[in-house]
Amino acid sequence: xxxxxxxxRRAQLRDDLERRILAAAExxxxxxxxxxxxxxxxxxxxxxxxxxxxxxxPNKIDLYRTVLDDVLEDWLGCMIxxxxxxxxxxxxxxxxxxxxxxxxxxxxxxxxxxxLEIIGxxxxxxxxxxxxxxxxxxxxxxxxxxxxxxxxDDRINAEHLFFIIWASTQSYADFSAQMELILDRKPLxxxxxxxxxxxxxxxxxxxxxxxxxxxxxxxxxxSAPEGD
Amino acid sequence: xxxxxxxxRRAQLRDDLERRILAAAExxxxxxxxxxxxxxxxxxxxxxxxxxxxxxxPNKIDLYRTVLDDVLEDWLGCMIxxxxxxxxxxxxxxxxxxxxxxxxxxxxxxxxxxxLEIIGxxxxxxxxxxxxxxxxxxxxxxxxxxxxxxxxDDRINAEHLFFIIWASTQSYADFSAQMELILDRKPLxxxxxxxxxxxxxxxxxxxxxxxxxxxxxxxxxxSAPEGD
DNA sequence: GTCTATAAGCGGATAGAC
DNA sequence: GTCTATCCGCTTATAGAC
Numbered sequence: 001x002x003x004x005x006x007x008x009r010r011a012q013l014r015d016d017l018e019r020r021i022l023a024a025a026e027x028x029x030x031x032x033x034x035x036x037x038x039x040x041x042x043x044x045x046x047x048x049x050x051x052x053x054x055x056x057x058p059n060k061i062d063l064y065r066t067v068l069d070d071v072l073e074d075w076l077g078c079m080i081x082x083x084x085x086x087x088x089x090x091x092x093x094x095x096x097x098x099x100x101x102x103x104x105x106x107x108x109x110x111x112x113x114x115x116l117e118i119i120g121x122x123x124x125x126x127x128x129x130x131x132x133x134x135x136x137x138x139x140x141x142x143x144x145x146x147x148x149x150x151x152x153d154d155r156i157n158a159e160h161l162f163f164i165i166w167a168s169t170q171s172y173a174d175f176s177a178q179m180e181l182i183l184d185r186k187p188l189x190x191x192x193x194x195x196x197x198x199x200x201x202x203x204x205x206x207x208x209x210x211x212x213x214x215x216x217x218x219x220x221x222x223s224a225p226e227g228d
Numbered sequence: 229x230x231x232x233x234x235x236x237r238r239a240q241l242r243d244d245l246e247r248r249i250l251a252a253a254e255x256x257x258x259x260x261x262x263x264x265x266x267x268x269x270x271x272x273x274x275x276x277x278x279x280x281x282x283x284x285x286p287n288k289i290d291l292y293r294t295v296l297d298d299v300l301e302d303w304l305g306c307m308i309x310x311x312x313x314x315x316x317x318x319x320x321x322x323x324x325x326x327x328x329x330x331x332x333x334x335x336x337x338x339x340x341x342x343x344l345e346i347i348g349x350x351x352x353x354x355x356x357x358x359x360x361x362x363x364x365x366x367x368x369x370x371x372x373x374x375x376x377x378x379x380x381d382d383r384i385n386a387e388h389l390f391f392i393i394w395a396s397t398q399s400y401a402d403f404s405a406q407m408e409l410i411l412d413r414k415p416l417x418x419x420x421x422x423x424x425x426x427x428x429x430x431x432x433x434x435x436x437x438x439x440x441x442x443x444x445x446x447x448x449x450x451s452a453p454e455g456d
Numbered sequence: 457g458t459c460t461a462t463a464a465g466c467g468g469a470t471a472g473a474c
Numbered sequence: 475g476t477c478t479a480t481c482c483g484c485t486t487a488t489a490g491a492c
Contacts, residue, residue, distance in 0.1 A: 199388035
């Protein structure tokens, strides 16, 4: 239902309210899980009555799935760049990590709702997981494999390298409560995400024998394998 | 309450039942979260009545905290080795990753209960998180920092390197549902954990300029920076 | 669309018999 | 320790007035 140029005022108001409800639901589900969130609390957070919420979303599970859909759409939009990129490997990987971390920074609650669903076995979102998320991840893994080149012998396992990238970037949203305690800073600041980006990028590129794209080819601990 | 040599039959039975309840609770909480788990369902999984469960654990939140305590004790037991180790850096780090992955493999449900609690902001376990878990992680980070040596210049950030290790190893428990779909194998097999260990260990050691401990000093992609 | 009212059931927790 | 019986608040969801 994309908004055309002639959206009426009513439709606009309705759209605004739906967004407010979804935002409230995303936050509540992230903090309390599906079972721990009541429709009444979500409605209160959205500034409307429980009955009114149920007018827009006929039941709790539909609301929950809509939240997941909304987050998924956002996430997929951020992630398509990787498979389509024709940049140099080090730049493609670097940008991918950056985009994934940026998503964690920009939408941590959405990331958490997803994490909760996966941890619980994806029983409410299994079809979408199989039909959309897994293919996207597989495409990313295939891209990564292509970027790694054809040295089959002692090559880094692309699937597990991808799992590491994915787990690491995601954790800056999902486990931020723990990181905040360790870094003694709440919430996490821009410098923390920058340090995360820098550390993870360096780790991955270094393990692949690729130069660091930002600081040029200079890698302090070693010399580059070939002239660039 | 360590069991002495003269534990009565009754005490033994009670202990057995408590363990059965805790196991059922761990599994139920892991799959459904705190709010999504009912005492009745946990009791049924343990093979007793709801009222009987409430005789052993007076309320739901106590049961939940006991599960977390039980998992934490197990986890702490696995993790002390790192800080105490005096092995060579590459061996210490290698063993740490191995132990953390082994915990994910052996007790995935416990790992998930913890993850759910942290994602929800650790509102039910904040004190223990601050007093036990965070200090343990800080000690591990300090150990890692020591192992990294004193090159302050362009050194890998120990905190974030640790976050990466921690997130990656934990994800093989928490997000196994997704990995199972990608790897097309349910549940994950020993070979998957071995591939995870190998990939992550190699990634971390390589980024630190350390030789791989298992395959000797041979690292396919580069030559060692200095003779060992 | 938003309200009041209410249905129908599940939730955690307690009382007291045995 | 385990059982039956029960309380009562909160839950999702619906009906119908305005």
